[in-house]
Structure formats: structure tokens, C-alpha cells
Amino acid sequence: MTSVSPDARRIWHGVRLPLAVVLLLVLTGTLLVLFQGEQTTGALEPGSYEPGGSRALVTLLEREGVEIITVRTAAEADDVAGKATVLITQPSYVPKRTFTELRRIASDVVLVQPSAGTVDEVLPGVRVTGELETETRAPDCQAKDPVAAGSATMGGLKYSATQPRALECYGGSYLEVPGPQGTVTVLGAPAPLTNEWLADEGNAALAMRLLGKHDRLVWYLPTPADPFLENEKKPLSELIPAGWSYAALQAGVAVVLLALWRSRRLGPVVTEPIPVVVRAAEATEGRARLYRKAKAAAHAGETLREAARARLRPLLGLTRDAEPAALVESVAARTGGMPAEIGALLYGDPPADDAALVRLADGLDVVEREVERS
Incomplete structure (x- = not known):
């Protein structure tokens, strides 16, 4: 009698091709990871090749001899910000005292799309006046960097300032506020700094002039996980305006009165005669x-x-x-x-x-x- 059960040789001939394909895929993926090296992702990340990243701008700045230092906490930024340009990608996560210190020791500060609450807190006299569509815009101002760069992709938030020497460009989506130590530049949108828009119009020229003025650039990427922010947290009760507290109290009283008015009042059990008697055997x-x-x-x-x-x-x-x-x-x-x-x-x-x-x-x-x- 001849055995029909598969032996080791038959099993090997059956699985060797799928096994070779799997090994080839694993080897290819490993080589790609090794050759590409470590990559980062995220908006305005200096090492990100994504459309919203800034790897292209970082490469241009490094070719011009600018030393780029990436930091993610307020303590790190304070240590290296002296006599450097400081780019803050998320100003909403930077406490006021940290911003004040950076403005005092840094040569220039660039803020990317700060919110209305942020500019009210850290830049007195500056306010958000609206929003603009991100598109190609002419400088329409006398600021040196925008005039030299020409038209650029700008938009987002629109700012205005009461300081006499402040300069508004690109329809208000670019604002220069001079200070005792250096200039604070506010960008209404991050488009000119990203890989997606850097090669369009005068975006590269504008970004290079803004961030390449000094030998060192501190690329500050604030995050909510910064330990320094623990001392800045406020309880919810302090964040609610006083008027809302009184309104909530009045609403609570009104709800209680409405519940008392509409609540069911239980009385004695009322018997009701049965209209029809049905026999059980029916x-x-x-x-x-x-x-x-x-x-x-x-x-x-x-x-x-x-x-x-x-x-x-x-x-x-x-x-x-x-x-x-x-x-x-x-x-x-x-x-x-x-x-x-x-x-x-x-x-x-x-x-x-x-x-x-x-x-x-x-x-x-x-x-x-x-x-x-x-």
C-alpha cells in the first residue's frame, strides 16, 4: 500500500515559494527603514518630509550655515535662546513669563498663528481682527523682509496693532512688532514654512529672511506635556466668568421650580369598574x-x-x-x-x-x- 500522507519533502516544496516571498518583504522593509533613518511627523516638524513638515526649509537654512536647535520644553528654550532667532510653532502652549523671558534674551521671535487669547496675554496692543483665505498676497507694506521676498502664500488669522512702529503686511496676516531687544513677527498661517508651499512665490525668500538672520535658530515646538505648564494650570472655577456663575445659579433654580410644578402628585388608588366581564372559558x-x-x-x-x-x-x-x-x-x-x-x-x-x-x-x-x- 502506498502512503498518500505528505512527507517533509512535499511540505517543503509546497511552502518554499510563499516563505521566500514573506522573507523578501521583511528584508525589503528592514532595508528601507535602515536607509531612511529616523523620521519625524507632524506640523512644522523640522525633520518631517510630510506636506505640513519643514524639512525643506531646515535644509536650506543649514546650507546657509544656520545652526538649528530643536527644543520642546520651556526650560530647554530658555537655556539656548540667547542671541538667537526663536521660532515658536504653538504659542498657545507657552506661558506668559516664558514668552517674556524669551523676548528679553532672544534676538528675534517669530510666532506662528497665535490665537486671540495668546496675543492679548503676551503682546499688549495686538489683537486678532478676523480671518483671511490662504492665498498668494502682495506685501503692501514697508517692512524689509516682506518687500525683499515679494508676493507670498499668506492668510489665516488677521492681526492689527496699536503700536506706532508696528508694520502690517500681506493683508494683516503678517505683523512686525519692534521691541527693546528685537522684533516679534507674527504669522497668520504656517504656509510659507512648510514643505508644501516653500517653493511657491516668495515663500522661501520670506522664510529664509525671517529665520536666517542670526547664526542660531531655536526651533521651539511647545507641547501640552511640558512639565513647566503644571504650575500654569488653573482650576475650572477660575476660567468661568462671574456672569456665567450667576446665570447657572438662576438656571438651576428655574429647573427646580419647573420640576416641582410639573411633577406627578400621587394620590389614593382609584378603582375603575370593568366595562365588560369576560368568562375565563371563552x-x-x-x-x-x-x-x-x-x-x-x-x-x-x-x-x-x-x-x-x-x-x-x-x-x-x-x-x-x-x-x-x-x-x-x-x-x-x-x-x-x-x-x-x-x-x-x-x-x-x-x-x-x-x-x-x-x-x-x-x-x-x-x-x-x-x-x-x-
Whole structure:
């Protein structure tokens, strides 16, 4: 007899091709990771090649000899910001005292899309006046860097300032605020600094002039996880205006009064007379009439037998799944009847007419009574 079970050789011939494909894929992925090196992702990340990243701008700045230092906490920024340009990508996560210190020690500061609350807190006299669509815009101002760069992709938030020497460009999406130590530049949108838009219009020229003025550039990427922010957190009660507290109190009182007004008031139980008295046997009689009208004597007989068997089993100590022979023998032993007659009564042929159905019902009734009495 020849064995048809696969041996090791047959198994190897069957799996070697899929195994080779899997190994090739794993090897290719490993080589790609090794050759590409570590990559970062995220908006304005200096090492990100994504459209929203800034790897292209970082490469241009490094070619011009600018040393770029990436920091992510306020403590790191304070240590290296001296005599450097500081780019803050998320000004909302920078506390006021940190910004004040950076502005004091840094040569220039560039803020990317600070919110209305941020400029109110860290730049007195500057406010957000609206939003602009991000598109190609002319400088329309006298600021040196925008004039030299020409048209650029600008938009986002629109700013204005009350300081007499502040310069608004690109429809208000670029703002220069001079200070005692250096200039604070506010950008309404990050587009000119990103890989996606850097090669368009004068974006590269504008970004290079803004961030390449000094030998060092501190690329500050604030995050909510900065330990320095733990001391700046405020409880929710301090963030809610006083007027809202009074409004919430009034609303709570109104809700309580409304609940008291609309709540259900329980009184004594009220009896209600039943309009119609229905006999308990009416459903049974109605079902019998339906069987009679349909001439379903056989179905009615099986229904009666099943009901009788269900009542007899617990009386005889039998389970629901007891065999018919066991039920017949138990009934015959209890009543003294003949097993053949008991079997014909409980499991016999269906009744052919109403008269046979009546005889079947009487016989089942007699058997049940005898079992109960014995």
C-alpha cells in the first residue's frame, strides 16, 4: 500500500515559494527603514518630509550655515535662546513669563498663528481682527523682509496693532512688532514654512529672511506635556466668568421650580369598574369552534394528547424527555390497565371525526383521574 500522507519533502516544496516571498518583504522593509533613518511627523516638524513638515526649509537654512536647535520644553528654550532667532510653532502652549523671558534674551521671535487669547496675554496692543483665505498676497507694506521676498502664500488669522512702529503686511496676516531687544513677527498661517508651499512665490525668500538672520535658530515646538505648564494650570472655577456663575445659579433654580410644578402628585388608588366581564372559558370555547369550523379533529386530538402527556409525566415521576414506552408502562402499572389500550389512547391514530374526538377526550380524562387517585 502506498502512503498518500505528505512527507517533509512535499511540505517543503509546497511552502518554499510563499516563505521566500514573506522573507523578501521583511528584508525589503528592514532595508528601507535602515536607509531612511529616523523620521519625524507632524506640523512644522523640522525633520518631517510630510506636506505640513519643514524639512525643506531646515535644509536650506543649514546650507546657509544656520545652526538649528530643536527644543520642546520651556526650560530647554530658555537655556539656548540667547542671541538667537526663536521660532515658536504653538504659542498657545507657552506661558506668559516664558514668552517674556524669551523676548528679553532672544534676538528675534517669530510666532506662528497665535490665537486671540495668546496675543492679548503676551503682546499688549495686538489683537486678532478676523480671518483671511490662504492665498498668494502682495506685501503692501514697508517692512524689509516682506518687500525683499515679494508676493507670498499668506492668510489665516488677521492681526492689527496699536503700536506706532508696528508694520502690517500681506493683508494683516503678517505683523512686525519692534521691541527693546528685537522684533516679534507674527504669522497668520504656517504656509510659507512648510514643505508644501516653500517653493511657491516668495515663500522661501520670506522664510529664509525671517529665520536666517542670526547664526542660531531655536526651533521651539511647545507641547501640552511640558512639565513647566503644571504650575500654569488653573482650576475650572477660575476660567468661568462671574456672569456665567450667576446665570447657572438662576438656571438651576428655574429647573427646580419647573420640576416641582410639573411633577406627578400621587394620590389614593382609584378603582375603575370593568366595562365588560369576560368568562375565563371563552378563549377555550372560541378555539374549539375554530377547530370545528376547520374540521381539524386530528390536530385537536394531538393537542389534547400532548397536554395529557405533559400532565401525566410529573405525576408519574418522569422527565419531559421520557420515552413513550416508559410513559405507557408507568400509566398501566398505576391504573392496572392494559398497556396496548393505554398506548393507543396516548399515542394512537388521530381521531377521524368529532365523535372520535369526544371519545378520545373522555378516555384521556378517565386516565388522568385514575392516575391522580392511585
